[in-house]
Amino acid sequence: MRVVVIGSGIVGTSVAYECAKAGAKVVLLEAGRIAGGTSTVSFAWTNATGKRPRAYFALNVAGMRAHLELKRDFPDAPWFFQSGGFEWRTTPAGIAAFEEDVRQISEWGYGVEWVDRETVARMEPDVTATGEGPIAYFAEEGWVDPALYSAWLIRAATSRWGAEVFTGARVVAVETQNGRVVGVRTADGTQIAADHVVNCTGGLSGLELGDAPALPLASTVGVLAFTPPVALTLRSHVHADDLDMRPDGAGRIMIHKVSVDDTLSEPQTLATDGPEATALLEAARAVLTGLEMVPIEAIRSTVRPIPADGLTCAGEMPGISGYSVAVTHSGATIAPQLGKVVADEVVRGRTHAEMESFRPSRFFATGNSGTPRRAVA
Known part of the structure; x- marks a missing residue:
C-alpha cells in the first residue's frame, strides 16, 4: 500500500512514522521545511485539562499515554519532558x-x-x-519539542522502513478517478501515485486541493x-x-x-x-x-488549526475513498495517538470506534454524486 502524507508537522510525522511502521510505502510531502509551520510555534503542552466533551478528554489522555508508549521505540526520547x-x-x-x-x-x-x-x-x-x-x-503533564520529535520520527521512518521525504513539495491537488484517490499533484506539476492520501496540513486544510474539499475551520x-x-x-x-x-x-x-x-x-x-x-x-x-x-x-x-466545532477532525472524508484528514488544536498531546489511529484504519483496516465523534463527515452533506458538497456544521 502506498500512502502519501501531506505536511511534516508533529501530526504529519506521527502519521508517516506509524504508517511506515505498519508496512505501508510512505511518501511524506512538505511545502517548506520539516516542522516549519505551527508545530514549532506551539506551547506544546501535553495535557487533558479543560478538554470537553468527555470523548475529547479521553482522546487527549490517550495521547498522553501514547507519548509514553513511543518511548519503547525511542528509549531516550529527547523531545519529551514529563515535567509536571x-x-x-x-x-x-x-x-x-x-x-x-x-x-x-x-x-x-x-x-x-x-x-x-x-x-x-x-x-x-x-x-x-x-x-x-x-x-x-x-x-503527569509535560511538554514536547516538536522539531526534535519530527526529526527523530522521520529519521526512523526513512532508515528503518524506507519512507521517502520531500521538502519544497507543495501539494496543489488531490486527484481522483471514479470517486477514489489515485494520487496528488505538486506545484511543479509532479504527479505522485497513492492508494491513500492523508492531509495533515493543519490550518491549510481549510483550502481545497483539487478534488478534495476544504475542511471548515475556526482557527x-x-x-x-x-x-x-x-x-x-x-x-x-x-x-x-x-x-x-x-x-x-x-x-x-x-x-x-x-x-x-x-x-x-x-x-x-x-x-x-x-x-x-x-x-x-x-x-x-x-x-x-x-x-x-x-x-x-x-x-x-x-x-x-481548529476545526469549526473546536474538536479534533480525523478520518476518511465522505464521498472520496482513500482521502483522510488529521487536524487538531491538540497536536502536541494527541499526535502519537492520531498516528496510531490513522495507521490502524488506513493500513491495517482496523476501525477505532472511539473516533466516531471526530470524523469529518460531521461537517458535510453528500450530494447525489457522492462527493462532499457543503459544510453543515
Missing part, C-alpha cells in the same frame, strides 16, 4: 470554574492534586503563586515569546489565569497569554519591544522571579 505543572486562578469566577474543572477531571481519573504555596516554593523556588486561590499540580492566532537564556531553575510548566510559561531548553523561557492572542486577527511579524512582547513580559515577571532585567529575545505568531 502548576495551575491556578486569581479571580472569583476563574477560581470557581477551575475548581469545577479539577473536580470533574479528578472524577474521570485524571492525575491532579491540590497543593499549598509552600509546596510550590519548595519545588519551584523561582515561581510566585499570585492571588489567594487554590493551586493544582498535574504530575485562531497564537503568539509566543522567548527570553534569552536566564539563570533560573524552572522545570515545570506554569499556568496563572491566561498566562502560560515553561522552560524551552538552553535556559530560555517560553511565554504565552491568551489575551495577547486575542489582539491579533492574523499572523504577523512582531517586534521584540512591541506591545505584545511588553504585555507578555510584564505578566511573566509577576509570576517568575529573575525576569526583571531580562528582555524578549524573540516573538512569533502563527495560525492555530
Whole structure:
C-alpha cells in the first residue's frame, strides 16, 4: 500500500512514522521545511485539562499515554519532558470554574492534586503563586519539542522502513478517478501515485486541493515569546489565569497569554519591544522571579488549526475513498495517538470506534454524486 502524507508537522510525522511502521510505502510531502509551520510555534503542552466533551478528554489522555508508549521505540526520547505543572486562578469566577474543572477531571481519573504555596516554593523556588486561590499540580503533564520529535520520527521512518521525504513539495491537488484517490499533484506539476492520501496540513486544510474539499475551520492566532537564556531553575510548566510559561531548553523561557492572542486577527511579524512582547513580559515577571532585567529575545505568531466545532477532525472524508484528514488544536498531546489511529484504519483496516465523534463527515452533506458538497456544521 502506498500512502502519501501531506505536511511534516508533529501530526504529519506521527502519521508517516506509524504508517511506515505498519508496512505501508510512505511518501511524506512538505511545502517548506520539516516542522516549519505551527508545530514549532506551539506551547506544546501535553495535557487533558479543560478538554470537553468527555470523548475529547479521553482522546487527549490517550495521547498522553501514547507519548509514553513511543518511548519503547525511542528509549531516550529527547523531545519529551514529563515535567509536571502548576495551575491556578486569581479571580472569583476563574477560581470557581477551575475548581469545577479539577473536580470533574479528578472524577474521570485524571492525575491532579491540590497543593499549598509552600509546596510550590519548595519545588519551584523561582515561581510566585499570585492571588489567594487554590493551586493544582498535574504530575503527569509535560511538554514536547516538536522539531526534535519530527526529526527523530522521520529519521526512523526513512532508515528503518524506507519512507521517502520531500521538502519544497507543495501539494496543489488531490486527484481522483471514479470517486477514489489515485494520487496528488505538486506545484511543479509532479504527479505522485497513492492508494491513500492523508492531509495533515493543519490550518491549510481549510483550502481545497483539487478534488478534495476544504475542511471548515475556526482557527485562531497564537503568539509566543522567548527570553534569552536566564539563570533560573524552572522545570515545570506554569499556568496563572491566561498566562502560560515553561522552560524551552538552553535556559530560555517560553511565554504565552491568551489575551495577547486575542489582539491579533492574523499572523504577523512582531517586534521584540512591541506591545505584545511588553504585555507578555510584564505578566511573566509577576509570576517568575529573575525576569526583571531580562528582555524578549524573540516573538512569533502563527495560525492555530481548529476545526469549526473546536474538536479534533480525523478520518476518511465522505464521498472520496482513500482521502483522510488529521487536524487538531491538540497536536502536541494527541499526535502519537492520531498516528496510531490513522495507521490502524488506513493500513491495517482496523476501525477505532472511539473516533466516531471526530470524523469529518460531521461537517458535510453528500450530494447525489457522492462527493462532499457543503459544510453543515
